[in-house]
Amino acid sequence: MGRRVTIEDVARAAGVSRQTVSRAINNKREISPITLERVMNAVQQLGYRPSWVARGLATQRTHTIGLVVPDITNPFFPEVARGVQDAARAAEYNVFLYNTDESAEREHQILYSLASQPVDGILLFGSRIDDSDLTTFAESYRPLVVLNRRIGHPGVGMVLVDNYAGARLAVEHLINRGHRHIGMLAGPLASPSSIQRVGGFRAAIEQHQLPLQDSCIVPGPPTLDGGREGAEQLLYHHPEITALFAYNDVMALGAVQAYIESGYRVPDERAVVGFDDIWIAELVHPGLTTIRVNKYEVGYRAAQCLLALMEDPMQCPPAVEIGVELIIREST
Amino acid sequence: MGRRVTIEDVARAAGVSRQTVSRAINNKREISPITLERVMNAVQQLGYRPSWVARGLATQRTHTIGLVVPDITNPFFPEVARGVQDAARAAEYNVFLYNTDESAEREHQILYSLASQPVDGILLFGSRIDDSDLTTFAESYRPLVVLNRRIGHPGVGMVLVDNYAGARLAVEHLINRGHRHIGMLAGPLASPSSIQRVGGFRAAIEQHQLPLQDSCIVPGPPTLDGGREGAEQLLYHHPEITALFAYNDVMALGAVQAYIESGYRVPDERAVVGFDDIWIAELVHPGLTTIRVNKYEVGYRAAQCLLALMEDPMQCPPAVEIGVELIIREST
DNA sequence: CCAATTTCCGTGAGCGCTCACGGTCATTGT
DNA sequence: ACAATGACCGTGAGCGCTCACGGAAATTGG
Known part of the structure; x- marks a missing residue:
């Protein structure tokens, strides 16, 4: 209740003009220390708070x-x-x-x-x-x-x-671990980061002259279920794949789940690396190897x-x- | 670049007054279908978008x-x-x-x-x-x-x-599992939900006439480390405690970690129940028993x-x- | 066919602030 | 002592919209 306190009220209370009040609160100087204090007192007493909206209209910036x-x-x-x-x-x-x-x-x-x-x-x-x-x-x-x-x-x-470098790091790590058949859960294909990660993935695979069929790269929603389903699909069509690079950690987690549910041991039989390093990656069991993004x-x-x-x-x-x-x- | 398209521009283009335009875009009726269409066309052509800020100033609501x-x-x-x-x-x-x-x-x-x-x-x-x-x-x-x-x-x-009921559910579950020495990680004491959960905890304990010392309820920040430290503290001062009710899942997770790091098996030797049922509660190992809040x-x-x-x-x-x-x- | 409605539309003012001016007074230099 | 400088402050207008009016045209009824 009670009307809003406007700049006019303050001006009246302090015995100055609106403009002077405005100057005071935006400390534009061009104002003597004494009036400044007088204005500030009035502001305090009336509990004046400048209206963001009015200011926005006048300045054309809403902050x-x-x-x-x-x-x-x-x-x-x-x-x-x-x-x-x-x-x-x-x-x-x-x-x-x-x-x-x-x-x-x-x-x-x-x-x-x-x-x-x-x-x-x-x-x-x-x-x-x-x-x-x-x-x-x-x-x-x-x-x-x-x-x-x-x-x-x-x-x-x-x-x-740096999605490209991240993907390469992931794949190279997998290769170092001895994997030769590596698949990828590509996430949403429309997303540029997916494209970049797939690019890095391909580059690393090719550089090491490993086999790669297009069907080893499966897209899917970047969710737990997306990861789980992608992994299952790959398990079915490409049982030779022993390691997976996932678009993100959530998908990676889904993939790990799918593997475990299908009776594979992670990391002994199947390995998974994710992307992002979300908070929970280190809490799950097994802890998720991943590419950290700050x-x-x-x-x-x-x-x-x-x-x-x-x-x-x-x-x-x-x-x-x-x-x-x-x-x-x-x-x- | 280019000045903003105002309501006046539209009015001019449609050959009507500002107010009419305003009526049209806020479909206040009081406007004939034919002029409405004329206005709407002008709006389309000029790509007019009413200014949220100006409207906010006039109506005193910012949406x-x-x-x-x-x-x-x-x-x-x-x-x-x-x-x-x-x-x-x-x-x-x-x-x-x-x-x-x-x-x-x-x-x-x-x-x-x-x-x-x-x-x-x-x-x-x-x-x-x-x-x-x-x-x-x-x-x-x-x-x-x-x-x-x-x-x-x-x-x-x-x-x-319903924090109170939630806490009771948790404690009763623990009691059903055979635990008689139950501690609590109370979270931030300033928080009302903490107070309520502690209240439910106490009530359940008392109702079942189990022993309870105040020092079995330890406060702490609602974080992973908070949970870990609380559990360690309790382990040290009250080794008889076999089950923990945590303020939230994050603390519970910390507690589980602390137990495992100290060589206890969960749930065989120590049990933990959390609160909230955050997304990851079912992903960790062991899956976290918890009180789900939608x-x-x-x-x-x-x-x-x-x-x-x-x-x-x-x-x-x-x-x-x-x-x-x-x-x-x-x-x- | 004319008064009483109803329907439609335009006018002024104002939301609370800032900007670009312009004016007043005290201060300075010579 | 007088013009010139500068520090400080006030005035009008305007940001883009809506509200409360009031007036004109179209409609209705007897």
Whole structure:
């Protein structure tokens, strides 16, 4: 109850003009220390809080960024989100969160609705829309940072996880362990990170002149069941395969489950390596060998990039490269 | 580039007044079908998108809610957040996400900053500020829904997980399994859910007339390490304890680890039951016996409650009760 | 065929703030 | 002592939209 305290009220109470109050709270100087204090007192007493919305309308900036992820429930993203939040908070930005559910249509909706302003910039992670759509989008909309996409466009930043190197590390590790028939659970084919990981996988296999049929690379949803089913399918069609490289840890976990349920011992008879190093990878039994990605860093640096972009929306920031690391545990 | 398309542009293009355009896009009827179509065409052609901010200033509603959680990285919260998002999306609301890091000070900051408007309502989960602060907060601010707090105040909704019953279920299960010396990892004592779970724990123990010293209930941060350390401590001071009820699954997992590292077999020599049934509880080995809380439902229904509250901010909605369920796996 | 509705649409004001000016007073230099 | 500089502050307008009016046209009834 009670009307909102406006800047006018403060001005009246302090015996100055609105503009002076505005100057005070945004410490623009151009204001004498004494009036500044007078104003600040009035602010305190009335409990005045400037309206973010009104300010947004006047300045055309809302101090808000939008974070778009496929699904916050996917264990990869909470840490990323956390990184984003922390970076945003440091700069006094708020962050909106949206889930696309891996659906391009849904993603379009969100992006479209984001255009009607609430945000100053967008962080697009795990995008599933195609490159041309993304480019036209980047052209018409505000600063944007994308994950694992190469878009050479002023005003858009890129964060690139080294998927290719990660996949190679994984495969080489498997080869070192003596495996010669290696399969891959490729995840969602539409995803660029899947393409990159498959690329690294193929390259490593070929370099070592190991046999590889296309049917040893099976796509599937990046979920536990996706991993389980992929592994079962491979078990059936390619029983010679003794090791699996999975698109991500969740799929890898599913694969391990499938193996165990089918009576194989991991890692003695079948080995599995995942990707991401999500929190639980070290808790399961056997502990999951995986490629670690610093997820917090991904979020944090992406947000920083976006923040910089918002200062100067026309620059072409260098891509932020995120390195990866092989973490060996018991599943290989 | 290019100025923003305003409602005036549309009005001009369609040969009508701003107000008519406004009516059209908010389908207030009071508008003839023919002009409606004319306006809509103009909207299409110019690619007009009403400014959320300007509308917010005029209507004093931003169509935004704020979700405050201790840490989105805590595996309990992503699912909750997901439920919130989905409910919000259905009503065309955006959601801000904030992390308090279990810090009361940080929470105050956030709540305070939220007062300067960006949100129409607040979802406060895992609050760590004390009851009186919370009440004064509830009085002065906009609609609010809190989790696991009893605040009888018009305009504030409550979502209550049945912690008490959950704790009893857990303890009784342990007793059925033959345990007579049962300890508890109590989590953060400041948290109401901790208090409630401890209450249920005590009640069950007493009802079955089992021995219980206060030192068998050890507090600690709700993390893996918190659980591990608590278990070690108990192992040292109360070696007679054969079963543990943990504040949450993460602590329970830590406890299991501690036991295994100390050479105890779970569940043969030591049993552990958790709380929440987070995603990974069934993936670890041994699978974790736990009290399941439907986290998605918590978020979804909380958001619905908030939405209702925003329609009529002075009502006292009934508390939303969330039931729990004992899930028996291999850790007991 | 004319008053009483109803339907439709336009006008002014205002939401709470900031920006670009311009004005006033005290200060400085010579 | 007088113009010129600078520090400080106030004024109007405007950001893009909606609300509460009120007026004109189209409809109805007897």
